[in-house]
């Protein structure tokens with residue numbers, strides 16, 4: 001099984017031996033029965049296969065984890081209750097009190113606030129944010145306490161694309177892992193293998209695909225060697241978990257996440273959400289391609305409209321990230337674009353209020369088309385200076401183009417622009 005179209009339907013499912021159910025069963029159970037005390041002890045100490053408790057592992061969630069591992073060509077995946085839970089766990093899997101992160105400044109607003117406000121407050125973990133294309137600033141920001149370079153594939157809402165080769169080379173020079181939030185690059189858009197060591201997804205977007213469920217995951221690509229004095233948490237035995245040395249494991253981060261962060265922080269995914277996400281994944285490649293094709297048609301329409309001031313969509317030839325998009329993005333640049341209406345903030349608000357097919361809400365990559373004003377919603381916790389650095393001007397409007405007929409979407413946009 002080597003093609004995404006097949007993997008998204010089959011990977012990770014081993015049909016149930018008792019019922020032979022074709023669909024992945026929803027195992028809504030907290031816990032699992034053992035035949036005898038010896039089996040219970042064996043499952044708990046890991047010497048026998050089996051499940052202990054659904055906060056830590058669950059068969060439905062496990063199928064989803066294996067499917068995502070196969071989709072990302074990684075070593076192991078741990079699912080979480082949300083994308084933010086996955087981001088938080090990934091950061092704590094490598095950072096302890098006093099550690100440091102180097103991140104690009106154009107991150108999802110929730111991740112930015114976690115790094116700029118909450119991690120310093122709770123754990124004295126600090127982040128230096130650097131302009132996404134300033135590799136020299138990224139290099140200057142690296143310190144002995146730095147534990148990762150953190151980026152996103154297609155940044156939102158400015159739709160910029162990092163220099164993956166340059167950042168990989170920098171990470172290798174300093175012995176640091178690249179942690180990538182690949183939510184907007186969900187395969188078949190971007191192949192993270194080779195560029196990132198740890199891949200995060202909000203599964204609430206392309207993976208579920210229908211705006212029905214919140215979820216997240218961390219994929220350990222199994223590519224980073226943690227036998228390095230920077231990563232004592234990975235090279236020191238874990239006394240609560242059989243003195244395992246995580247750096248010696250084939251998937252060190254995933255093993256630590258399972259043993260410590262899912263077990264102790266407890267932000268596990270519900271089996272029902274795992275089932276909904278699996279339903280979404282079955283049509284992933286078809287939906288993503290349609291999102292990309294529709295979005296390019298809409299971007300070209302907006303670019304040509306006299307009432308539009310600018311459009312950010314890297315598949316447009318004039319876009320500053322066009323060359324990178326061509327180099328790194330396979331299926332297209334995804335569903336999401338942003339633009340400014342001539343007339344600024346007030347004209348933009350009027351435009352949003354005159355749309356009919358687009359839903360005004362805070363999500364992306366739903367089957368249905370969506371619109372939002374980031375500065376007053378998704379990025380509303382940022383200061384004006386942080387907004388400027390994140391590339392979010394007050395008038396910016398973000399669209400997520402769905403799977404509708406593109407002519408209907410363009411007709412709706414045209415009517416609203418001309419209202």
Ligand SMILES: Cc1ncc(COP(=O)(O)O)c(C=O)c1O
Nearest residue numbers: 082083084108181183202204215
């Ligand atoms: C790039 C990115 N990462 C993470 C998240 C957080 O995901 P969730 O909403 O599933 O917690 C989002 C949410 O919009 C996102 O856009």
